[in-house]
């Protein structure tokens with residue numbers, strides 16, 4: 001159980017662990033590329049370690065020392081049939097992206113995960129991968145994991161995403177590496193595009209147009225990857241600093257890919273002061289320093305257009321909405337119901353426990369700021385982002401906030417508690 005005590009000030013300079021989405025993709029692409037890849041700044045959180053173990057299970061040699069990895073890529077056709085179940089743990093990204101690769105393999109794989117992952121929807125990837133020619137079965141008519149995938153020769157499809165999801169887009173693109181013809185994925189609002197950027201970095205034949213991406217069967221080649229800090233991890237501290245008048249926080253080497261920076265736009269619209277400098281790019285990703293100064297914030301309305309660029313940050317926005325003036329209305333966020341937990345129900349229930357007025361909407365939630373958060377005992381639902389969002393509430397509360405089952409934070413942010421201690425006085 002994590003106990004977070006109220007603080008008077010937030011200040012300092014921090015770094016956050018490597019980007020989760022990019023770490024997953026780096027390991028997967030390196031595994032099917034020709035030759036050696038190195039990965040620096042890898043996130044050694046449980047989710048990304050699940051990806052490493054799954055790739056090892058497919059015969060890839062991966063050496064890891066802390067945040068540095070060396071991967072002996074097998075080439076597109078060099079993976080071998082796993083001897084045992086592949087275990088994606090808590091990680092939707094591992095299961096969904098890897099399924100795209102497994103769909104192209106001439107062997108059988110069975111991929112499973114923990115209790116939370118086995119409840120999450122998999123038809124969204126199984127359907128397009130079946131259309132491409134893979135045989136996929138699973139519980140509930142192939143809608144739930146464990147998934148049984150018999151891959152084979154695939155045919156390209158032209159696919160419009162029925163749900164806004166980078167994981168689905170990525171699964172289809174990765175399968176497209178193995179498919180004859182042109183794989184096209186179309187989406188209404190651009191979701192995180194790390195797969196596209198990294199495929200290009202690894203030499204993939206990929207073309208981007210407004211609203212669509214086109215991939216032709218292509219070989220990948222090992223590369224040196226540098227993983228930026230995860231803006232979704234930085235977001236907890238950005239939001240906390242933004243909401244505390246007088247706070248001054250610097251976060252170095254944060255990934256600033258425009259498909260991930262919705263949190264900066266939202267905090268600015270709420271009245272926060274956020275500056276960005278020291279910008280550079282590496283492996284096709286933008287990286288920079290973020291400087292946040294705390295202000296009194298105001299509640300705003302968030303709608304579906306921004307959601308793909310913001311989705312993982314909604315829990316922490318809901319947390320600081322309690323401190324903002326007026327009402328925060330978050331809409332177009334139904335995807336939150338099928339994350340590691342139902343994040344709408346979880347946040348509303350736990351915020352209520354701390355005396356915050358919050359209500360569920362059909363596709364989001366509404367929080368009325370009163371500037372007051374009481375201390376208390378809350379639950380994480382085994383969901384890392386719920387646990388960390390509640391920890392941020394604790395910084396502003398009138399008494400300690402105790403978060404039960406907080407060990408799940410290690411899924412994406414090993415060292416969270418230390419970083420929290422480093423910026424608070």
Ligand code: S3P
Pocket residue numbers: 020021022093164165166167168170192311312335
């Ligand atoms: C991710 C995509 C998002 C996000 C998840 C990571 C990715 O999920 O919520 O944490 O790495 O592609 P969806 O694709 O389900 O929206």
